[in-house]
Amino acid sequence: MSASAVPTVAGLGEVLQLFRGRPSLTRADVMHLTGLSRSTVNQRLDALLSAALVVPSGEGSPTGGRPASRFTFHHDRGVLLVADIGATGMRTALCDLRGTVLAERERAIDVAAGPDPVLTTADAMFGELLAGAGRGTAEVFGIGLDVPGPVDFDSGQVVSPPIMSGWDRYDIPGWFAGRYACPVLVDKDVNAMAFGEQRSVYPDVRQLLMIKAGTGIGAGMILGGEIYRGADGAAGDIGHIQVTVEDAGTEPVCRCGNTGCVEAYAGGWAMVRDLREAGKDVTTVDDAVALVRTGDLLAVRLARRAGRIIGHAVADSVSLINPRVVVIGGQLARIEEQLFAGIREMVYRRSLPLATRSLQIVATRLDNRSGLIGLALLLADGIFAPGRVEDLVARG
Amino acid sequence: MSASAVPTVAGLGEVLQLFRGRPSLTRADVMHLTGLSRSTVNQRLDALLSAALVVPSGEGSPTGGRPASRFTFHHDRGVLLVADIGATGMRTALCDLRGTVLAERERAIDVAAGPDPVLTTADAMFGELLAGAGRGTAEVFGIGLDVPGPVDFDSGQVVSPPIMSGWDRYDIPGWFAGRYACPVLVDKDVNAMAFGEQRSVYPDVRQLLMIKAGTGIGAGMILGGEIYRGADGAAGDIGHIQVTVEDAGTEPVCRCGNTGCVEAYAGGWAMVRDLREAGKDVTTVDDAVALVRTGDLLAVRLARRAGRIIGHAVADSVSLINPRVVVIGGQLARIEEQLFAGIREMVYRRSLPLATRSLQIVATRLDNRSGLIGLALLLADGIFAPGRVEDLVARG
Incomplete structure (x- = not known):
């Protein structure tokens, strides 16, 4: 078949991409992976070597005078x-x-x-x-x-x-x-x-929900393997989903001006507010997290409630987008024990069994670096x- | 650049695709759109003509003995x-x-x-x-x-x-x-x-939420221009999002076994249940819809409440996925006046202004054929x- 005016699949960028995803490759590997001829592979590799985007690989390089046979992505080029x-x-x-x-x-x-x-x-x-x-x-x-x-x-x-x-x-x-x-x-x-978690921890997962539970509460999504941003970049605004809490009395006012938002109960700022109102000596979200970890009864109770309320929003999100993995990050993820029980309780209680039977709900493994x-x-x-x-x- | 082992972009399928999206095309149009040579276009077109997937177009066909110059997708081929x-x-x-x-x-x-x-x-x-x-x-x-x-x-x-x-x-x-x-x-x-609506009514919209409000309540989604099905095919299960209704008394039991689901208040089956409990002579969802349209006070009140409750789930969905268009279909969409006021009220009350300022909430234009x-x-x-x-x- 003719290929005039048709871009080739394996240009310079595609060849570099092969190196980015692997420790090292030989010329023969590149020929095999792309279907390109030896002369074209040599031409592509020469261009990448002269730009120092690919370099001869230490391992597999012979000790004698022959040129190195393996090449690697020059991750230190910039x-x-x-x-x-x-x-x-x-x-x-x-x-x-x-x-x-x-x-x-x-x-x-x-x-x-x-x-x-x-x-x-x-x-x-x-x-x-x-x-x-x-x-x-x-x-x-x-x-x-x-x-x-x-x-x-x-x-x-x-x-x-x-x-x-x-x-x-x-x-x-x-x-x-x-x-x-x-x-x-x-x-x-x-x-x-969400992108950091999916790409470095769950590369095979195509539907991932990332919850940031910090001062506020928000969500990021990988849907179909890509970051999903929504029509206006406003997707993932779960902190302002409305929940009803039976023992709450008056609904608290949220930073957004509404009442009864997830964040107004379960955000780090709301936990600090509730602890201060009860006379506890806390100023920051980190103070609140530290108090939970000392086992303070009120702080633990608020953390468990925060877990159930975040869990309410996570359950709604699981029902709607049916992810394979939910990753919890943010400062509140450091009170994993108290928070996760509540989240899991609500998700397993509220979402369709089909959507939860293969679902993982996990804490970030990237600490605060995702x-x-x-x-x-x-x-x-x-x-x-x-x-x-x-x-x-x-x-x- | 060499193109060995690289698939061409404009094969038979791609050429047919050009015809599917347009009333008719000349050979020159196909050359222009694909960048293929005249001989390759002739070869592709001959193959499509011999399989009768493309046929000479009536319009633009000369009255004399010369061959037709325009071609069209043979939509009646099967x-x-x-x-x-x-x-x-x-x-x-x-x-x-x-x-x-x-x-x-x-x-x-x-x-x-x-x-x-x-x-x-x-x-x-x-x-x-x-x-x-x-x-x-x-x-x-x-x-x-x-x-x-x-x-x-x-x-x-x-x-x-x-x-x-x-x-x-x-x-x-x-x-x-x-x-x-x-x-x-x-x-x-x-x-x-959702696919029928997006492809035939909103072809330029890449984020569309379709709500089916019938016997049950469900949602379909077009995200990034494609049907989004979730990790297990369970995405869009909004009928079982939990809501709290202030004047409801005891939470009704849902078909799923839980209590307080959107469907247990606002599904067609729940409206029939509530109307029958009040002594109204209704058996089917169509009966309930007909009663609302006669202006029966209880039926109208239930329809407005259903709108607010469906609106609660739509607001959560808008916060999470930030669609450009929400289309409401299903039997209950026929009580548009009563239902839509409640849906819009909840969405504009609960969702981030950024997510609603360009949002359209509309009834299906495909009747029950979407x-x-x-x-x-x-x-x-x-x-x-x-x-x-x-x-x-x-x-x-």
Whole structure:
């Protein structure tokens, strides 16, 4: 069959993709995996070697004078800078091109102070991370940030964020444009977390629900193997699903202005409020988590109730999207014992048996790094996407 | 660039696809759209013409002896048989290859009688439809059925259906195998409805939520432009989301065994139950709908309450998946005035403004044919998928 005007399947980007997913490959491996001829494989590999995106592999390299027979993705060719911006704190990391965290830093912030002070802090931390690793800004292949609010992913703009005053429609990539000559992506925190979990822990799972239980409550989703963002980037807003709690008395007012939201009972901020009203000496969500872990009876009771209420929203979500895995992350995931019993109780009580018989409900295994890792992997996928590798190679 | 072992983009199936989406095309149009050479276009078109999948178009055909210059998809080359199986009734239709309904029939059934009597009825109706149109079984290109329960789409088996006793793991395609020599597909009713709506009414919408409000309450979803079925085919089970109703007294028991489900208040069966308990002379959901339309005060009050309760589940779904369009279908959609006010009230009260500012909440425009049309379009997509057209052409 003729193939005129038809793009080939295995261009430079597709060949690089083979290396990104494997420890090392020979020329014969590449021929076998792509169906390309020896001369075309040599041509592709020469281009990737000259751009140093692929390098001879240490293992399998002969000790004599013959050229190395195995090649590997040069994950140290450049670095990625990522920032996971929360309501009250920011974590930043320097990652290699495989998404491995090389160094990280954490700092307290107030996201409601607005974009300029927060991004200035991020930029300062990025500078410290680069200096600490002895890398220059020219080596930065990409910058990724996540925020606790809805994002228009294509433009990188935060849109109508309930808790990020001053950020609406702010051009975050534009802020970095004069400082770094690399792509900048912005996503909602829960989307980055879901992607990090799925890609690094559950690569074979195509439907994953990620719950962030921290100051607020939110969800990110991998549906059909891809991040699902919804029509306006507003998908996953489970913190404001309305629940009714039998022993609650008056419904508490939520940060969104409504009453009876999941977050208004089970968010970290609501637990702090309830503990303070009862005279406990807590100020932050971390204080509340610590109090639960000491076994304080009221704190434990509130944690169990939070589990059942989050479980109510998780059960609704399981009924609607029928995921294979639900991953719980965020600060409250550290009170796993008290929280998970309540979540599981509600899911198994409320959802269709068909939807729960193969369902796993698990705590994150990435500690508090799922967002950082997700951002780095999302950046790498964009930078090394077929069609863009040609540009990287052309620039040298 | 070499293209060895690489599939071409514009094979027979891709060329046929161009014709399926347009009234008619010239050879030059096909060259322009595919980038294929004139000789390759001629070769593809000859194959499609000889299999009569494409025919010379009436319009633009010269009156003299020269060959026609325009070609069109031969939508009358064969027929599709589809059956929309509900709890108490079945609709069947004979469709052309564009999914247009040519003839239809409706019959009362009891789905709980099990597969054999129900499929025997479907088969008899298919026979009547073919005979009425003067078409033979050899002309049937595909059979599609939808059912009110979860389906494993790949095998065509119903799985763990709550209201379809005797259907669990039943091999529906196998039942038809001896009768027709064509593909048989089975899907959940709400998935077929969502697909029919999206493909024929909202082709540019990539996130659509279809609510079936009939005897039961269910949802189908188009996410990222595709039917979303979930990890076990159980997605969209919103009828059993738990709601709390302030003036309800004791929570009603649902068909699923739980209490307080959306369906136990707002499903057609629950409205019939409540009306009968109040002494009204109603037996079927259609009776209840008719009573609402006469303006009966109790029936109207129950319809408004049903709207708010369905609206509660729709609001949760909007918060989670952020669709662009919500389409309401099913028998209860015929009481649009009373139902929609309640649905809209709850969605605008409970969901994030970002998720609702561009949201449309609309009644189906396909009357009760969205499932039938969706099945026919899904069948045609499968039959004419790239890679399968070659087989059709080879068989002649």
